[in-house]
Amino acid sequence: MIHSINPRTGDQRQPVQESSPLDVHAAVERAEAAARGYAQLPLATRAAFLRAAADALEANRVAIVETADFETGLGPARFNSELGRTTGQLRAFADVVEKGSFQGVIHTPADPAATPPCPDLRRLLIPIGPVGVFTPSNFPLAFGVAGGDTASALAAGCTVVVKGHPSHPNSSALTAQAFVAAATQVGAPDDTLTLVQGRAPEVSQALVNAPGIRAIAFTGSERVGRLLYDLAAARAEPVPFYGELGSLNPVFVGAAAASARGADIAKGLVASMTLGSGQFCTKPGVVFVPTGPTGDAVVASMVAAVATLEPAVLLNEGLQTSLNSKIAASRGVSGVSESVATVQVPDAGCFAAPRMFVVDVRTFFASPALREEHFGPVSIVVRCHADEMAVAATNFDGQLTATIHADAGDLEWATKLLPVLVDKAGRIVWNGYPTGVSVVPAMHHGGPYPASTNSLHTSVGTTAIRRFLRPVTFQDVPEALLPSALT
Amino acid sequence: MIHSINPRTGDQRQPVQESSPLDVHAAVERAEAAARGYAQLPLATRAAFLRAAADALEANRVAIVETADFETGLGPARFNSELGRTTGQLRAFADVVEKGSFQGVIHTPADPAATPPCPDLRRLLIPIGPVGVFTPSNFPLAFGVAGGDTASALAAGCTVVVKGHPSHPNSSALTAQAFVAAATQVGAPDDTLTLVQGRAPEVSQALVNAPGIRAIAFTGSERVGRLLYDLAAARAEPVPFYGELGSLNPVFVGAAAASARGADIAKGLVASMTLGSGQFCTKPGVVFVPTGPTGDAVVASMVAAVATLEPAVLLNEGLQTSLNSKIAASRGVSGVSESVATVQVPDAGCFAAPRMFVVDVRTFFASPALREEHFGPVSIVVRCHADEMAVAATNFDGQLTATIHADAGDLEWATKLLPVLVDKAGRIVWNGYPTGVSVVPAMHHGGPYPASTNSLHTSVGTTAIRRFLRPVTFQDVPEALLPSALT
Numbered sequence: 014m015i016h017s018i019n020p021r022t023g024d025q026r027q028p029v030q031e032s033s034p035l036d037v038h039a040a041v042e043r044a045e046a047a048a049r050g051y052a053q054l055p056l057a058t059r060a061a062f063l064r065a066a067a068d069a070l071e072a073n074r075v076a077i078v079e080t081a082d083f084e085t086g087l088g089p090a091r092f093n094s095e096l097g098r099t100t101g102q103l104r105a106f107a108d109v110v111e112k113g114s115f116q117g118v119i120h121t122p123a124d125p126a127a128t129p130p131c132p133d134l135r136r137l138l139i140p141i142g143p144v145g146v147f148t149p150s151n152f153p154l155a156f157g158v159a160g161g162d163t164a165s166a167l168a169a170g171c172t173v174v175v176k177g178h179p180s181h182p183n184s185s186a187l188t189a190q191a192f193v194a195a196a197t198q199v200g201a202p203d204d205t206l207t208l209v210q211g212r213a214p215e216v217s218q219a220l221v222n223a224p225g226i227r228a229i230a231f232t233g234s235e236r237v238g239r240l241l242y243d244l245a246a247a248r249a250e251p252v253p254f255y256g257e258l259g260s261l262n263p264v265f266v267g268a269a270a271a272s273a274r275g276a277d278i279a280k281g282l283v284a285s286m287t288l289g290s291g292q293f294c295t296k297p298g299v300v301f302v303p304t305g306p307t308g309d310a311v312v313a314s315m316v317a318a319v320a321t322l323e324p325a326v327l328l329n330e331g332l333q334t335s336l337n338s339k340i341a342a343s344r345g346v347s348g349v350s351e352s353v354a355t356v357q358v359p360d361a362g363c364f365a366a367p368r369m370f371v372v373d374v375r376t377f378f379a380s381p382a383l384r385e386e387h388f389g390p391v392s393i394v395v396r397c398h399a400d401e402m403a404v405a406a407t408n409f410d411g412q413l414t415a416t417i418h419a420d421a422g423d424l425e426w427a428t429k430l431l432p433v434l435v436d437k438a439g440r441i442v443w444n445g446y447p448t449g450v451s452v453v454p455a456m457h458h459g460g461p462y463p464a465s466t467n468s469l470h471t472s473v474g475t476t477a478i479r480r481f482l483r484p485v486t487f488q489d490v491p492e493a494l495l496p497s498a499l500t
Numbered sequence: 501m502i503h504s505i506n507p508r509t510g511d512q513r514q515p516v517q518e519s520s521p522l523d524v525h526a527a528v529e530r531a532e533a534a535a536r537g538y539a540q541l542p543l544a545t546r547a548a549f550l551r552a553a554a555d556a557l558e559a560n561r562v563a564i565v566e567t568a569d570f571e572t573g574l575g576p577a578r579f580n581s582e583l584g585r586t587t588g589q590l591r592a593f594a595d596v597v598e599k600g601s602f603q604g605v606i607h608t609p610a611d612p613a614a615t616p617p618c619p620d621l622r623r624l625l626i627p628i629g630p631v632g633v634f635t636p637s638n639f640p641l642a643f644g645v646a647g648g649d650t651a652s653a654l655a656a657g658c659t660v661v662v663k664g665h666p667s668h669p670n671s672s673a674l675t676a677q678a679f680v681a682a683a684t685q686v687g688a689p690d691d692t693l694t695l696v697q698g699r700a701p702e703v704s705q706a707l708v709n710a711p712g713i714r715a716i717a718f719t720g721s722e723r724v725g726r727l728l729y730d731l732a733a734a735r736a737e738p739v740p741f742y743g744e745l746g747s748l749n750p751v752f753v754g755a756a757a758a759s760a761r762g763a764d765i766a767k768g769l770v771a772s773m774t775l776g777s778g779q780f781c782t783k784p785g786v787v788f789v790p791t792g793p794t795g796d797a798v799v800a801s802m803v804a805a806v807a808t809l810e811p812a813v814l815l816n817e818g819l820q821t822s823l824n825s826k827i828a829a830s831r832g833v834s835g836v837s838e839s840v841a842t843v844q845v846p847d848a849g850c851f852a853a854p855r856m857f858v859v860d861v862r863t864f865f866a867s868p869a870l871r872e873e874h875f876g877p878v879s880i881v882v883r884c885h886a887d888e889m890a891v892a893a894t895n896f897d898g899q900l901t902a903t904i905h906a907d908a909g910d911l912e913w914a915t916k917l918l919p920v921l922v923d924k925a926g927r928i929v930w931n932g933y934p935t936g937v938s939v940v941p942a943m944h945h946g947g948p949y950p951a952s953t954n955s956l957h958t959s960v961g962t963t964a965i966r967r968f969l970r971p972v973t974f975q976d977v978p979e980a981l982l983p984s985a986l987t
Contacts, residue, residue, distance in 0.1 A: 246733035
């Protein structure tokens with residue numbers, strides 16, 4: 014059984030039955046059987062299906078928000094907003110489907126005079142086939158069963174088998190119901206979306222290894238993501254694995270910005286690093302602050318802000334254990350100073366005190382412990398001469414985001430830093446904070462490894478649909494037999 | 501040393517020095533050092549570079565054609581045409597570069613009234629970084645050092661380290677010179693393209709494993725391609741591996757077409773299967789002919805056409821050995837009948853007699869030996885009731901192409917068959933032959949595994965550029981610091 018636990022109190026509700034590997038294989042077989050029927054629905058029906066799912070989620074808002082709050086401790090305000098984002102992205106993909114240009118139609122007319130003669134060629138992107146979706150613990154709605162990976166795969170015309178995260182089994186079950194209702198309403202196959210629930214590694218392995226699965230989308234930790242990536246690559250028929258594995262999201266504060274508005278930046282950073290208890294993949298995990306008095310003042314402001322924070326509830330006990338061991342390892346690095354919220358952390362439930370480690374740049378890059386993602390309300394402040402930040406940044410691995418805080422006097426500094434960050438990250442944030450990922454056409458949520466396992470693609474924003482489409486070219490095929498998009 | 505051998509005669513020319521794994525690593529480091537300089541050339545200069553390389557190849561046409569013919573035996577006519585295709589694709593990519601739309605710019609303006617507020621977001625595709633290109637034996641020009649993978653990677657703005665195929669070392673060296681000359685001419689970095697030569701597996705492994713390599717493009721056998729794919733996936737930082745591994749390219753002949761123009765189809769198929777000595781990745785390797793008298797007549801026409809063919813020169817001894825062992829294995833399958841060209845095959849040199857195996861559909865799918873790609877002038881004819889072809893086709897693995905020959909009376913039959921083939925193949929050919937791949941925007945050369953290792957992408961046609969680009973989004977970055985494409 015998978016337990017439904019309130020991390021604030023340890024209270025439990027009705028547990029959920031865990032799927033077996035055989036259940037997973039059966040689900041994939043049903044997804045395969047449903048694949049052609051779903052792919053061949055008119056685009057208007059596919060769009061209606063996504064909108065009906067959004068409506069069904071909306072209709073069940075009270076229960077969904079209450080359940081997600083119970084299972085995560087993140088509060089009803091957060092889930093009222095996250096549900097809006099979730100339905101918003103389903104509707105955004107419905108619009109994309111209806112427009113049809115995602116199908117990438119290219120027509121090269123016959124040219125008998127060419128050398129060699131060119132036939133009539135019509136290219137179309139078609140759904141790749143059933144997609145396996147792995148959902149993370151931290152966004153039970155927007156990245157959950159009804160989240161962006163599911164929405165983009167369904168929009169592409171693929172059936173989906175989605176594994177609910179064991180940290181919020183009832184939230185997963187409730188959101189999955191919306192797709193069952195939507196399928197009935199528009200006449201899509203019953204097995205267009207199937208939920209499996211699992212905690213055991215064998216369940217995840219079964220989903221990656223099922224022969225009918227044609228692509229995997231994953232949001233989660235680097236450790237688990239890499240294990241599953243390796244499995245996907247080792248299949249007899251390897252399948253694309255779109256993994257979003259997390260990121261340090263470094264922030265660089267320029268000297269002029271620190272001087273002009275250091276206190277504001279400090280306040281904004283502390284708010285961003287503790288949003289959702291610091292459990293965002295775009296949390297600013299590392300902040301480069303210039304050495305010298307203006308930088309000292311920024312750090313002092315951050316320390317003061319952290320000191321007054323309330324304890325943060327974490328999603329589950331596993332994350333708490335993991336965070337505590339990372340904190341202990343970082344604390345053990347020589348030359349690190351630690352600042353922590355002064356309030357007492359409750360003994361019961363899964364809480365963590367917001368905290369910062371301050372360290373010089375050489376120690377930071379020499380210490381693997383400090384460079385680990387501390388998933389929770391913890392960031393590392395790195396003191397570094399502003400002129401050395403561009404060179405230091407070359408030491409980073411791939412990142413989802415990188416942020417620059419710069420005022421007019423920092424432009425020369427930023428001009429040197431920017432190209433290094435473009436090499437490393439999928440999104441560059443200017444005078445802002447990396448948390449908050451708008452679901453719009455120009456968004457990119459991805460980056461060089463390990464931020465993602467495939468830097469060509471995004472998991473947020475409407476271009477995410479491209480991950481689940483493959484081209485087919487029809488050469489001289491008569492109009493009567495062409496897909497309607499090509500005629 | 502890598503020997504330069506004429507497969508018709510065994511004559512040898514000046515051998516070429518083999519690169520060591522250390523040489524490969526040094527080449528990749530130079531490609532890394534050149535990467536930013538090359539990427540930041542104005543698009544007009546990048547386009548000029550591709551055109552200058554095409555011009556330099558053209559200027560050296562006589563030597564290139566003579567050398568490629570010497571090293572492959574495929575004849576000067578073939579290489580005069582293949583050189584035109586090679587320069588044509590470099591120029592087609594130059595046009596793509598100049599137009600600039602390949603950069604996939606998307607601008608979502610700020611929307612402060614949205615919930616949550618949306619910042620200004622500008623998305624751009626940027627070069628992924630140095631690309632390792634593995635070239636095959638069968639197209640020393642169009643898929644060689646100056647071929648489509650190189651052209652698309654350079655067009656994307658990536659520097660390239662290309663491994664020449666050991667079957668034609670001097671052809672590789674001659675074509676690489678064009679890029680050195682072009683770099684000098686337009687002021688691109690000297691190390692924009694670097695050629696390494698290798699026969700030892702360690703050379704290939706070094707190129708896949710070099711940390712500076714950001715993507716691999718490969719054309720070659722399923723066996724070697726899978727080995728290198730596995731290496732690329734096992735890197736500490738995995739990189740995309742775009743492998744084109746070959747295909748059976750099944751052809752399906754309808755009963756009405758067989759009846760109306762069986763002799764023409766037979767003639768066309770035999771010409772297609774022996775083009776370039778049958779050493780095309782799109783060779784029709786398996787032909788489904790309906791059972792019954794009209795199908796019998798098609799097979800008889802094919803047998804008669806094959807009987808009169810000249811021996812075909814193969815590219816090298818390794819391919820000859822491999823083909824002979826596949827022929828022996830297919831001949832050993834019970835129920836197979838073999839038809840072969842009647843002329844005596846020369847003892848010297850690397851020759852093969854064009855040949856066909858005829859077998860019933862159950863034996864075909866039950867015999868792994870028959871389903872192996874026979875790289876050379878050999879095809880398998882499968883006798884199958886026309887009504888059973890659609891179901892039989894579900895047994896195929898992924899294919900580059902699938903072909904239907906149908907007349908008006910076959911339309912119902914074709915309507916059932918077509919969706920099965922769309923599931924299996926990257927290109928559907930109607931009443932034509934799969935050999936011949938036009939380099940145009942609507943072309944797709946790829947397909948589900950093992951036709952390619954990544955069915956989302958093509959290695960021929962102008963959309964091949966997308967393999968080497970990754971998105972970056974600039975959030976609220978001031979215009980002065982934005983790449984020029986975004987302002």
